[in-house]
Amino acid sequence: MNKGFPQGFLWGGATAANQCEGAYDVDGRGLANVDVVPIGEERFPIIAGQRKMFDFEEGYFYPAKESIDMYHHYKEDIALFGEMGFKTYRLSIAWSRIFPKGDELEPNEKGLEFYEKLFKECHKHGIEPLVTITHFDCPMHLIEEYGGWRNRKMLEFYERLCRTLFTRYKGLVKYWLTFNEINMILHAPFMGAGLYFEEGENQEQVKYQAAHHELVASAIATKVAHEIDPENKVGCMLAAGQYYPNTAHPRDYWAALQEDRENYFFIDVQARGEYPNYAKKKWERLGIDVEMTEEDLALLRDYTVDFISFSYYSSRVASGDPEVNEKTEGNIFASIKNPYLEASEWGWQIDPLGLRITLNAIWDRYQKPMFIVENGLGAIDTPDENGYVEDDYRIDYLRQHIAAMRDAIVEDGVELLGYTTWGCIDLVSAGTGEMKKRYGFIYVDRDNEGKGTLKRSKKKSFHWYKQVIATNGQDLG
Ligand code: P53
Numbered sequence: 001m002n003k004g005f006p007q008g009f010l011w012g013g014a015t016a017a018n019q020c021e022g023a024y025d026v027d028g029r030g031l032a033n034v035d036v037v038p039i040g041e042e043r044f045p046i047i048a049g050q051r052k053m054f055d056f057e058e059g060y061f062y063p064a065k066e067s068i069d070m071y072h073h074y075k076e077d078i079a080l081f082g083e084m085g086f087k088t089y090r091l092s093i094a095w096s097r098i099f100p101k102g103d104e105l106e107p108n109e110k111g112l113e114f115y116e117k118l119f120k121e122c123h124k125h126g127i128e129p130l131v132t133i134t135h136f137d138c139p140m141h142l143i144e145e146y147g148g149w150r151n152r153k154m155l156e157f158y159e160r161l162c163r164t165l166f167t168r169y170k171g172l173v174k175y176w177l178t179f180n181e182i183n184m185i186l187h188a189p190f191m192g193a194g195l196y197f198e199e200g201e202n203q204e205q206v207k208y209q210a211a212h213h214e215l216v217a218s219a220i221a222t223k224v225a226h227e228i229d230p231e232n233k234v235g236c237m238l239a240a241g242q243y244y245p246n247t248a249h250p251r252d253y254w255a256a257l258q259e260d261r262e263n264y265f266f267i268d269v270q271a272r273g274e275y276p277n278y279a280k281k282k283w284e285r286l287g288i289d290v291e292m293t294e295e296d297l298a299l300l301r302d303y304t305v306d307f308i309s310f311s312y313y314s315s316r317v318a319s320g321d322p323e324v325n326e327k328t329e330g331n332i333f334a335s336i337k338n339p340y341l342e343a344s345e346w347g348w349q350i351d352p353l354g355l356r357i358t359l360n361a362i363w364d365r366y367q368k369p370m371f372i373v374e375n376g377l378g379a380i381d382t383p384d385e386n387g388y389v390e391d392d393y394r395i396d397y398l399r400q401h402i403a404a405m406r407d408a409i410v411e412d413g414v415e416l417l418g419y420t421t422w423g424c425i426d427l428v429s430a431g432t433g434e435m436k437k438r439y440g441f442i443y444v445d446r447d448n449e450g451k452g453t454l455k456r457s458k459k460k461s462f463h464w465y466k467q468v469i470a471t472n473g474q475d476l477g
Contacts, residue, residue: 005406005473006416009472011469015425016427018035018092019067019423019427021067021094022071023066028100028111029096033136033140033148035056036055038061039061040061048189048190049190049196066450067427078118081125086424087126091130093133094137097111097115130373131169131173143194158221177237182237182238183262183263183266184239185214189207208283208290212290212291212292218270223299234305235306235371239263241358242357243256243316244338249320251320252319264365272304273302308362308370309373310362314348338351344379345379369417371417371418372416375419376421387445387457424440425444441465442459443457
């Protein structure tokens, strides 16, 4: 009996354009929502669409402008991923490099060239790219002119982006993800879908209308990807983490089920091809009327995803008791504290068994191949004078999660294509905009204020992960 990871398991790491590329105005790139979210207290109201910031303003620091400047360091960085033995590297396309305003008919050649060179560099090191088409980014012009994903016109712009990418990168890329953490639209709608809310607007209505547009856009992307190259594999992407009931009280179990449905709603559509009844009933109750055409419904039905990818950082807890509302800190997904778990320096609770539980829950629900495309520990690192970090805490976190994932495969029989750790090189945090919340195997000399040499150096975890990959997960150190 096979006791380990399957042959060809795709080990690697993940990043997102806006959190690592920098070069926000280089080679014709247009301004995007992800550029104008500063570090500091106002970040959350801005990414939530409650505070309007459509351009750079005096007195703020915008970490995405330079980030770790991977735009100019990609060769060096990919060589380091190659040295660790990565089989895959998950990255995202900055939409506004390809279509700077978003609604042009012709793409920006410079932007296309950049990713072409990057993908070729990956293959040079034996690395299969895994590409997120949109990781939170949306050209600002599409937000100002059309209101972001609330507008049906987005379908056309997104389809053009997809056609351009699938055509140009045919033979270079075969794994695609349509929208990063598609459920983020409910929690951080400006970051997730370019939504800003006007006074008195029915926000739930707007969010679900925008979600519908993204879901149809995702189906169109799947259709077009298969037409252009039957080798293409398209996945959806969920910010996952199973909800536990706070107690054995039935109303807590019911609350957990409701919360899970709020997330699985998206994947129910992308993987099964239709809106679940519970969602239709919820919309009815809330007076939400999502406009959709017969053609939309046919697209959703006919073009479901090939695989299901997700991020996993933590499990979550729900209560049906209105009195119980002590929330965990520092996470866009507020959840009740779980007294049985330790937490990271940012209050994210650590639950490796929760990963096995989540893998099983998703497998039981859909029976489609899965891909863990984000997992990791955001922590404060203290480098020595050579930039070396003894990050045993990160190794511990990853070791336990990889062991849980192995159990899910070997003991439970779930089908898993691969595993990419989040922020394989230190990058800007999406939630807080900080640099000091580090996830990487590679340390980058840059701080929260943007100071530093950008020098890259290997942490202890670099050598550890290299060994994990070399032994296909047999040796977890
Ligand atoms: P940061 C919250 C909860 C779950 C996933 O997050 C999340 C977030 C956003 O804070 O986002 C994903 O950087 C996302 C990445 C992000 C990563 O988790 O806040 O796909 O872009 O960087 C980690 O620590």
